[in-house]
Amino acid sequence: MSMHGFVNPPIVRGSTVLFESTAAMADRKNLKYSYGLAGTPTTKVLEDQLSELEGAHGTALVPSGLAAVTLPLLAFASAGDHVLVVDSVYSPTRRFCHQVLKRMNVTVEYYDPYIGGAIADLMRPETSVVFLEAPGSNTFEIQDVRAICDAAVAGGAVTMLDNTWATPLHFRPLDHGADMSIHALTKYPGGHSDLLMGSVSANRKTWDQLLKTQTALGINANPDDVSLVLRGMKTLGVRLRQHEKVALELAKWLETRDDVRSVLHPALPSFTDHEAFKRQFSGSSGLFSFVLDGDAMAATRFLDALTIFGLGYSWGGHESLAVLVDLSDRTIAAGPETGPLIRLQIGLEDAEDLQADLERGFEAAMG
Template sequence: MRTDDVPQSRSHFQQKAEALTNDSSKSRQRGPNTVLAHGPYDPRSLHGFVNPPVVHASTVLFESTAAMKKRQSLPYTYGLRGTPTTKALEDALSELEGAAGTILVPSGLAAISIPMLAFLGAGDHCLIVDSVYSPTRSFANGTLRRMGVEVEYFDPHVGADIAALMRPNTRVVFLEAPGSNTFEMMDVGAVCDAAHAGGAVTMLDNTWATPLFFRPLEHGVDLSIHALTKYPGGHSDVMLGSVSANEASYRRLRETQLQIGVNAAPDDTYLVIRGLKTMGVRLQRHQASALELATWLSGRDDVAEVRHPALPSFFDHDLYARQFGGSSGLFSFLLPGGFDRAAAFLDALEIFGLGYSWGGHESLAVAVDLSDRTVCKGPADGTFIRLQVGLEDVADLVADLERGFAAAGAVG
């Protein structure tokens, strides 16, 4: 490095520091990693301890009978209604989402079912994107239909034409972007505008992108759903879900949560609070490694198709680029031939584990089952292999996938 570069670099950083110093925290938008690292929790509220306390509680004592009568105005009244631990995570997620409020529940699936139960009843009609997470479909086809709710699935590319599917009794339009396993993108704003014009509430499963890469409420979504089990937890050791709502939807969502009687356990909540601190830097690694692998797979003759929204060759890339600010570590590719070739491929892997879920530190692979689809059906030939790209070295992951391709090739 030339010595005359040093004063120039120092001057640059000094100018940047002065600019940041001159901006007040109220007038300047903080960066995402700063928000993750600090969040809304103030250490000065608890003797300067950096992290919020893990409160194990059911009973809360009141100062008097008068206080008990006025308990609705108090911040904490019973463990099920929230603790300082759950409030710290709720506030952090609401800040990330730009939401009026957030609820925490024990799993990602609970984060899907509770808002549906909040806004649907007997005789209502519910529209659900066909590329939805399969347990969402199971809940809709099972519990919702038993409740007397009409369930209808639609093509993810419907856009504003969803207006033609709206009925007078359509109460909920449920979205997922990108689509589960097959990664179709949606024009979220167009769907939400049409849904709201028809009097429906919109919900979106945003687990793939996290609030760092997509903020659904800014695109017209009323309730943003997350499996915090995935990237916010980040270490495959916790199950938790969240729903962040706008002002118009939050009260009904919270009331339904309390009526059903579910909240998050303190230790699970704390693990996600801790995971959030590093989610930004982990996602950078997941994103870079997955894109490198997706690009490598795209150049292989024994791969029929790669479905990664951030690849320029992906059929919905324009929709992705227009709405999303980044991509995560989950994508799929189509392996030609029968399922026996897919099984041989998967069984030969040593670093990629064979397991469900994703968003943790480790890489995973699974054969995708699309047999429940009604619109976005699977290919006539071949099997989609879904990859969760973890934090390992990419060269090792490439070598592992090479083992899989060699085994699949031996099948014929």
């Protein structure tokens, strides 16, 4: 797109696209832009950026991270199919499976995140999709992505992985055998908690079917929000390094406390899956969890005493957040049972201030 010397791409909004002739209208399938639902020059810039970062053939932009989960599932799961989903998956993904795929007569089976190549034993002739998330949501289990994807592809299924935690700066699923990489651009690429957006980056094998489904569903991203993500992408690397640095610093400090049972952070040498993390990921981000030594009431007192950490969902923005994790929907990957699990999103505030805020929480938790 010509930008006439401006460093940022212009925001192109639009629904109607005018054609030069009736012949051009008849040939619109071969034109880059024919209607707003197919995107604009603004959305194309972000799609190309993400495809390059992911090593993908194409990228589809959608209005939310959850839409980025549901689009590829709808694209590749049909009535009568069997779908395998990691049990440590983002809970709204599980809700979609229960409420929508089940109604479509799709059988969903959840698998152990540590299954590795043995997932071949769960494959059926009708298995169409294997859905991964790395690390696992809230509990951060690290799967052997290559082994799972190779077994899935050998069994005739397509593979898709929710890569929101690591971003393509720290992990590229397609390099590890996945067909599609899913992101909630709401999180680190947006970076400022002021938009909703998702993306699916696909390899050549799966791109056409993904794009056809997106077109049939009539969903795309708003160019104004795309411009905000484009802005966020310019500072993604700098911000992610700060999120990573402070989160790891606080995770190591939490490990030293007697009122913390365990810390679930893949980059910690003490974490169960640390070696698997090092083999596959080049870095970490600002989201991790810890198990409080106490009961649910102690966790409530801890959270209510925080003044810098906000109590809220989502993550990846400039502000730090905390939330009590509910793992009751798990069937296999139950997670720690030694106390309440608290998830922290480490924002861009000073580490000393965040530590002092957590100390206030621990003091309140003691009652």
